[in-house]
Amino acid sequence: MITNHETQPTRGVQLSEQVARQLTHAIHTGEMRPGERLPTEAALGERYGISRSVVREAISMLRNAGLVTSRRGSGSFVAEVPTVALRLAIPDPSLQSVIRLLELRRALEVEAARLAAQRRTPSQLRRIRNAMADIDEAVEVGADGVDQDMAFHRAIAEASNNTHFTAIIDFYNRFLHHAITVTRTNESLRETFMAQVIEEHQVIVDAIAQGDEEAAAQAAGRHLEHAEWRLRQAPTDLLERIEDTGADTPF
Amino acid sequence: MITNHETQPTRGVQLSEQVARQLTHAIHTGEMRPGERLPTEAALGERYGISRSVVREAISMLRNAGLVTSRRGSGSFVAEVPTVALRLAIPDPSLQSVIRLLELRRALEVEAARLAAQRRTPSQLRRIRNAMADIDEAVEVGADGVDQDMAFHRAIAEASNNTHFTAIIDFYNRFLHHAITVTRTNESLRETFMAQVIEEHQVIVDAIAQGDEEAAAQAAGRHLEHAEWRLRQAPTDLLERIEDTGADTPF
DNA sequence: ATTTATAATGTTGTCTGACAAATCCATCAG
DNA sequence: CTGATGGATTTGTCAGACAACATTATAAAT
Numbered sequence: 012m013i014t015n016h017e018t019q020p021t022r023g024v025q026l027s028e029q030v031a032r033q034l035t036h037a038i039h040t041g042e043m044r045p046g047e048r049l050p051t052e053a054a055l056g057e058r059y060g061i062s063r064s065v066v067r068e069a070i071s072m073l074r075n076a077g078l079v080t081s082r083r084g085s086g087s088f089v090a091e092v093p094t095v096a097l098r099l100a101i102p103d104p105s106l107q108s109v110i111r112l113l114e115l116r117r118a119l120e121v122e123a124a125r126l127a128a129q130r131r132t133p134s135q136l137r138r139i140r141n142a143m144a145d146i147d148e149a150v151e152v153g154a155d156g157v158d159q160d161m162a163f164h165r166a167i168a169e170a171s172n173n174t175h176f177t178a179i180i181d182f183y184n185r186f187l188h189h190a191i192t193v194t195r196t197n198e199s200l201r202e203t204f205m206a207q208v209i210e211e212h213q214v215i216v217d218a219i220a221q222g223d224e225e226a227a228a229q230a231a232g233r234h235l236e237h238a239e240w241r242l243r244q245a246p247t248d249l250l251e252r253i254e255d256t257g258a259d260t261p262f
Numbered sequence: 263m264i265t266n267h268e269t270q271p272t273r274g275v276q277l278s279e280q281v282a283r284q285l286t287h288a289i290h291t292g293e294m295r296p297g298e299r300l301p302t303e304a305a306l307g308e309r310y311g312i313s314r315s316v317v318r319e320a321i322s323m324l325r326n327a328g329l330v331t332s333r334r335g336s337g338s339f340v341a342e343v344p345t346v347a348l349r350l351a352i353p354d355p356s357l358q359s360v361i362r363l364l365e366l367r368r369a370l371e372v373e374a375a376r377l378a379a380q381r382r383t384p385s386q387l388r389r390i391r392n393a394m395a396d397i398d399e400a401v402e403v404g405a406d407g408v409d410q411d412m413a414f415h416r417a418i419a420e421a422s423n424n425t426h427f428t429a430i431i432d433f434y435n436r437f438l439h440h441a442i443t444v445t446r447t448n449e450s451l452r453e454t455f456m457a458q459v460i461e462e463h464q465v466i467v468d469a470i471a472q473g474d475e476e477a478a479a480q481a482a483g484r485h486l487e488h489a490e491w492r493l494r495q496a497p498t499d500l501l502e503r504i505e506d507t508g509a510d511t512p513f
Numbered sequence: 514a515t516t517t518a519t520a521a522t523g524t525t526g527t528c529t530g531a532c533a534a535a536t537c538c539a540t541c542a543g
Numbered sequence: 544c545t546g547a548t549g550g551a552t553t554t555g556t557c558a559g560a561c562a563a564c565a566t567t568a569t570a571a572a573t
Contacts, residue, residue, distance in 0.1 A: 026527075039352070051553060062528045064315075067554085071319055075326035077349045083554045084535030096347040097433045098328045100425065101290070115426040118373030126365060174351070175366040179430065182348045277556075302524060313557045318525090334525045335564035 027068035030059055034069060038078050038089055045093060048086045049079065102186045109190045110239060112183055117235035119176055120164060124231035127170035128219045135170040136220055142166045143212055150205050157192050163212065167231075170219070190242060204241055211237060278319035281310055285320060289329050289340055296344065299337045300330065353437045360441045361490060363434055368486035370427055371415060375482035378421035379470045386421040387471055393417045394463055401456050408443050414463065418482075421470070441493060455492055462488060 037043045050058065055066045070087055073079045077094035081087040102108045127135070142163035149156035161184050168177045211234040218227035288294045301309070303317045310317075321338055324330045328345035332338040353359050378386070393414040400407035412435050419428045462485040469478035 053553085064527060064529090068318070068322060068526090070554095071322045072326055075323050075347075081554065082536075084552075085537075086553060092351050094349040094351055096326075096349050097430070098345040098347050099429055100343050100345050111424045111426060114373065114377065114422075114424055115430075118369045118427070121373075122365065122369030171365075173362045173365055175362060175434075176369070178348070178350055179366075183426075304524085315556060315558090319555090332525065333565080335523080336566075337524060 026061055026065045027072065030055070030061065030065065030069035031072040033059075034073055035076070035078060038073075038093055043089050045089050045091045047089050049089065051086065099182075102183075104189070106242070109187070109242065112187055112190075113235060113239050113242065115183060116180065116187065117232060119180055120167070120235060121228050121231045123168045123171040123173075123176045123180070124215055124219065125224045125228040126173060126176075127167050128222050128224045128227035130172055131170035131219055135166070139163070139166045139170060139216055139219065143209075143216060146209065146212070150209070155192055156205070157188060160191065160208070161188070167215070167219070207237060207241075208234075277312055277316045278323065281306070281312065281316065281320035282323040284310075285324055286327070286329060289324075289344055294340050296340050296342045298340050300340065302337065350433075353434075355440070357493070360438070360493065363438055363441075364486060364490050364493070366434060367431070367438065368483060370431055371418070371486060372479050372482045374419045374422040374424075374427045374431070375466055375470065376475045376479040377424060377427075378418050379473050379475045379478035381423055382421035382470055386417070390414070390417045390421060390467055390470065394460075394467055397460065397463070401460070406443055407456070408439060411442065411459070412439070418466070418470070458488065458492075459485075 034043075034049070043049060049055070049070075052063050052066045052070065055069075056063045059066070070079065070081065074081060074087075076096050078090055079087045080090055102112055127139075131139070142159065142165075145159040146156045146163060149159045165177065165180065165184075168180050171177075211230070215227060215230040215234060218230050285294075285300070294300060300306070300321075303314050303321065306317045306320075307314045321330065321332065325332060325338075327347050328341055330338045330340055353363055378390075382390070393410065393416075396410040397407050397414060400410045416428065416431065416435075419431050422428075462481070466478060466481040466485060469481050
């Protein structure tokens with residue numbers, strides 16, 4: 012019983028998808044503003060001449076896409092910061108694949124360092140230095156310092172004042188965590204490696220502190236090059252399946 | 263009537279989400295392999311002691327996350343290339359925001375050009391040159407050549423042989439399309455701009471052809487710098503809302 | 514026996530109706 | 544004016560049915 016009282020979704024594909032498209036369009040064009048409540052499921056069903064199930068499926072899609080949030084008893088609302096989903100293949104844990112990730116990371120972090128040198132605020136610089144100190148501390152205690160290392164690089168990304176960098180770096184770092192841990196649990200090489208890492212970090216921070224864009228970019232580039240080299244020294248059989256943290260789902 | 267015959271989702275949050283979590287976990291750990299068919303909705307409902315509606319919502323989430331695909335009459339199948347969804351804020355169309363995108367693009371394309379120079383295959387180089395020729399052709403006909411321009415940059419990204427670059431560049435290019443179009447519809451500046459662009463492209467391609475990594479990276483960097491400059495010359499009031507192509511939804 | 518139609522079965526998509534759980538709102542008591 | 548209370552609203556879940564499509568088994572025909 013598809014009567015299409017108001018608008019007629021192009022026939023053919025899934026009804027829920029067609030409705031989801033229309034609602035998405037309304038949100039993207041600003042026809043429905045962030046925070047605004049959308050019509051009730053019953054009302055939407057009435058408007059499009061479809062059942063509530065289909066409406067729910069459509070809204071479910073929007074929810075999964077981060078466009079709306081639903082509260083039981085209250086309604087569904089356009090998200091404050093509408094998002095779109097970038098679907099990316101899950102990197103497999105092979106050495107080859109991790110190196111591809113490092114290449115991406117190099118691209119991002121070189122530029123992030125450059126921008127950070129250009130426009131870091133004093134407080135951002137302070138946070139970078141604190142993160143660097145945290146690494147030293149962790150290493151002295153005997154920890155691997157991987158988390159601190161990532162926090163350090165994240166602080167630089169933040170100082171770029173460009174959210175795109177932080178978003179993507181955050182995303183991929185989840186998959187690099189394991190690989191980096193492996194290189195640092197290699198007992199024989201660990202001490203020399205960490206000394207190198209700390210020294211390379213220092214060069215980057217100095218350049219950022221002095222506002223020397225080119226030096227910062229080059230230092231970051233060298234750091235990532237060396238990171239790849241260090242990774243290749245690690246016994247590859249340690250690079251096994253990426254552990255499932257359960258936190259990498261979009262829910 | 264929640265009996266949880268096999269596994270008991272931790273009670274509290276949405277049922278569908280809990281089920282989605284479990285299924286996601288099964289897929290990520292490889293317990294269910296790509297291409298494999300998952301149990302029918304009825305069977306899943308039976309297993310978890312929930313109704314079919316909830317199962318459908320859960321599967322809808324997985325579908326939206328790109329983890330499974332469903333075929334009516336056949337079943338739902340684990341996707342061949344499991345993905346995770348990176349949810350990103352939709353860039354607004356302000357000049358400031360577009361420039362942030364260009365910064366990201368510079369990071370990616372500089373490195374992509376470097377890698378392309380390092381390992382492009384002959385056929386990839388051919389495709390890059392064809393794309394460059396397409397731009398010339400479009401310009402001669404009087405078109406803006408934006409699509410061809412993007413195809414050109416995409417060809418370079420492909421030649422990097424690193425899928426991460428192509429995926430991210432593809433994603434963001436949707437939002438840059440409009441901005442670039444604007445700079446090229448500026449009648450007074452168009453001819454000189456296009457001449458510049460074509461010349462800059464030529465330098466990049468030459469470097470890639472000769473396998474000169476450093477030159478390719480520098481040429482790409484300069485190209486993007488100049489792109490930002492050209493954008494700033496365009497009347498900012500033309501930068502209005504990003505047109506909704508309908509193709510930027512994750513459906 | 515092999516191939517081609519046909520029927521039977523299984524599965525997802527949609528419809529309908531109902532109730533539970535959470536929220537919102539108006540009314541009323543103090 | 545404040546706070547409690549009850550009813551109305553709205554999403555979440557359940558249940559059962561049919562439609563649309565796919566797959567498989569069966570029968571027919573050459």
